[in-house]
Amino acid sequence: MKIVTWNINGIRTFRSGIKTALDSLDADIICVQETKVTRDLLDERTAIVDGYNSYFSFSRGRSGYSGVATFCKDQATPCAAEEGLTGLLTSHDGAVRCYGDQTEFSNEELQLLDNEGRAVITKHRIMCQGESQTITVINVYCPRADPEKPERKQFKLQFYKLLQSRAEKILKSGSHVIILGDVNTSHRTIDHCDPSDTDYFDENPGRKWLNGFLHCDQQNWERNEDDVEEEHEVSLNNSGDGKFMDMFRFFHPTRTNAFTCWSTMTGARQTNYGTRIDYIFADYHLAKKQFVAADIMPEVEGSDHCPVWGQLSCSLVPSAKPPPFCTQYLPEFAGKQQKLSRFLVKMGQKSVQSNNGDSLPGSQEEEERIENLNPSGRGEKRPAESVLSKGKKAKTAKPQGNLLSFFKPKTVNVVSTVESADKQCKDNLNEDEVNSTRNPSVKHMVTDTAVSKEDRIKTVKMESSASQSITHAAESKKGSVFWKSVLKGPPPPPCCKVHGEPCVLRTVKKEGPNVGRQFFVCARPQGHASNPEARCNFFAWVEKGK
Template identity: 60%
Template structure:
C-alpha cells in the first residue's frame, strides 16, 4: 500500500489532466490540500476520475480558499467517509464517529472550525501481519497563523486541539490512524531553513502542540528506531503524544529536507524552505507496517512538494462507495446526454425498436406502431392532418416573419454596407429642377410658408446662396481636416514629444546590487501601513541563506517619488 499527500495550491495544478498526474504517483490513497474550489465550481472531470473515487471538503465562507480532497483507487475504496472533524457536517449513520470530548470550545466554535473545508476522513480495511484491521486516514489542511491577525493564531490552536481530540478518539476505538497533510508548522530547527532568523523558535505555540502530539524526539539511528527505543516510546505515549513523524523515523538526521518554499522570492532555487507537510501515524502502525517514507522535491507545479509513505499491508476495497463520494452528488449522478446526440439522425428501425420496448405488452401491435410513426402514403402524396385554427395562425405569422426578414435583408444588403461611409445628399441646382420637383417642394409641409411668402426670383437667389454656403463649409471642413492632420504630424515631431516625456517618466532605471553587480528588481509595498504603495529595489537573486553566495544580498533602496 502506498499513500501520498500534496498541497497542490489550487486544483488548476492538474491542468494537463488529473488522471495522468494521479497515475504517475502510483499510490492507493492520494490526499491533496488547498484545492481552492467550491462545490458550485467543481467540474465533473475533477470530481469523477476513471479508476478513482474522490471525497471533497469545501470552504463555505470564502470562494477560492482552502479545501481538501482525497482520491482513492477503486481497489482501495473506503468503507466510510466523513467531512470535517466535529461531526456537524456528517449525516447520521454514515459517519466514521469517535469524536472524543471536545473541551474548551463554545457552541459556535466547532462549526467555525469545519466551515473552511480543512478535513476529510476516510476509513479503510486492510490485512496486515495481525489479520484484518481498520485504518482511518485524516487528510487535513491546518490553518496558518497570520501575524497581523491575532484571532487566527487562536483559531489555529483550536484546530490543533480538535484534530488531536478526534485522532486520539479514533485510535482508542481500535482503528489505526494516519494524520497527513499540510500542518503549517515546522517541528524542529532541522526542519527550517534558517531557525536563527525566527524569534523564539522553541516557544512557538504550534511547535509546543507538536511536541505534545508527537513522541520519539530522542536521537535515532539512520536506519530508524530500535526495538528498545520503540518500547520507550510506547511507555511515553501513555502520558504524552501517540503519533510518530514517519519521515523523521526513517531520516532522523536528514537536513535540507524541505517541502515548502516561497514562490515570490524564488526560494526553491536555493532550497530555502521549511518542512511543514507530514505523514503522522500511530507508533504501532509505524512499527508493524511502514517500511519507507520520503519527499519528492523534484515534483513542481505548487509551492509544496509531495510526501509519500509505503506500507506492507494490503487494502480491502469496499463493494460500494460511501455516500460522501462525489459520484453520489446530484449534479454528477444523472445520465447527461452529449450535445452531439442531438445532431445524430435516428433511423426508423431504432425508433421502432425503442417504441416497442417502451410500450406495454399487448397495447399495440407492430402494424399500429408503424402507422403512428409514419403517415399513410396515398399514391405519391402523404395524407396530412388538417391544420387547426391555431396552426393556421402560427403558419401565417411564420410566413409574415419570413417575408419581413427577406425585405429587410434586401434593404440592408451585404455586411460590408454597414462599413461604407454614408453619401451626403447633393443639392441639385435650381435650373435643373423639373416642374414636378418644384411642385413637390412647394407642397411639402415644411417649406410651404417660406415658398409662398417670397417671389420666385428671391427664392432662387436664396437657394443659390444656400448652396454656395454649404459648398464653402464643406471645403472649409476638408481644409480644416487636412490642416489638423498636418498639425498633428508636426506635434508628433515637435515639442509635444518632449512634453509627454516630461509628464510620463516611465519606470526608473534599476540600480546594480553591490554583491552581484546585477540590475535589481522593482517591488511595491502591499502591506498596510505608512509605506503602502511605495516602490523599492532589491537584489534580483533568489532568497537563500546568508552563507550562500548565489542567494539574494541585503541590497535595498527606496524609489524617490520625484524620479
C-alpha cells in the same frame, strides 16, 4: 499500500490533466490540500477521475480559498468517509463517527473550525499478516497563524486541539490512524532553513503542540514543570507522551535541508531556503509494525510545496462501493441535475418528470434535495397552442428574428477616401478637357503626355493613400512623445553592491505606513546569509517623483 500528501496550491496545478498527475504519483491514496475550489466551480473532469473515487471539502465562506480532497484508487475504495472534524457536516450513513470530547468548544467555534474546508476523513479496510484491520486517514490543511490577525493564532491552536481529540478517539475505537497534510508548523530547528531568524523558535505554541502530540521518542527538547504548565495555559493539555510518529523523521532522523515548502515570491526553491511543514503522522504501533519507508519528493514541481509519501507493508481491501460522501453521488455528477436545455423545451413537447432526488451526501443544504424536481412542477402535457375564444380571429404572429442577428454589426454608409479621390480625379480630368477645347496648346499637351484617365485615377489614389500614411505616422509619433513625457515609466534599476547586478523592483503590499511604496532589492533568489549565490542584503527605496 502507498499514501501521498501534497499541498497543490490550487487544483489548476494539474495542468497536464488530473488523471495524469494522480497516476504519476503512483499511490493508492492521494490527499491534496489547498484546492482553492468551491462546489459551484468544481467540474466533472476534476471530480470524476477514471480509476479513482474522490472526496472533497469546500470552504463555505470564501471562494478560491483552502479546500482539501482525497483521491482513492478503486482498489483502495474506503468503507466510510466524511467531511470535517466536528461531525456537524455529516448527515448520512457511512460516516466515520468517533468525535471525541467537544465540551470545551462552543457550537459557534465548532462550526467555524469546519467552515473553511480543511478536513476529509476516509476509513479503509486492510490486511496485516492475515488479520483484518482498519486504517482511518485524516487529510488536513491546518490554518496559518497570520501575524497581522491575532485571532487566527488562537484559531490555529483550536484546530490542532480538535484534530488531536478526534484522532485519539478514532484510535481508541480500535482503528489505526494516519494524519497527513499541510500542518503549517515546522517542528524542530532541523526542519527550518534559518531558525535563528525566528524569534523564540522553541516557544512557538504550534511547536509545543507538536512536541506533546508526537511520541516521546521524537522529542527534541527537555520538558519540565514550567513547560507543562505553560502548555496548559494555551489549552493544549498534552501529557508529553504523544501517540503519533512523524514518519519522515522516523526513517530519516538526522537528514538536513529536507524541506517541503518554499516561497515562490523570492525564488527560494532555487537555493532550497524552505521549511518542512507537510507531514505524514501515524499512530505508534502502525509506524513500528507496518511502515517500511517514507520520504519527500522535492523534485516534483508545480506548487510551492512538494509531495510527501509513505509506504506500508499491509494491503488494502476495497469496499464494494464508495460511501455516500463520495463526489460521484453529488447530483451534478450523478446525472440527476437538470440541464438548462430542459427548461427550453418547445411548445407542445412533453415535459419529462423525473424521480425525487436521493438525500445528498455530506454537508449539502436541505434545499438541494429538491434540485431534481420537474421544471413545471407537474407531469402534465404543456398546451400545443393557446385556445382562442369563439368569434375571435387569431392574429398572424410576426416571425421572430434569429438571436444571432442581434449581435451582427450594423452597416454604416461611409464614403471611403478612395472614392473621394476618384471623384476628385474625375473632376480634374473634366476641367482639363474643357480647357483643351479653349486652348489648342493645352489640348496638344494633354495628348502628348499619353496619360489615360484610368492612369490618372490610379495615381491620385496612390498619392492619397501615401499622404494618409504619412499623416498617421506623424500623429502616432507626436502622441508617443506626449505620453512618454507624461508617463515616465519605472526608474532604471540600480546594481546591488555585492554582485554588481541590476536589482529588481518590488512594491510593499503589507498594510502599514509604507504600503504601495516601491523599492529595489537584489534580483537573486532568497537564501541563507552564508550562501554566496543567494540574495544579498541590498535595499533601496524608490524616491517619490522619480
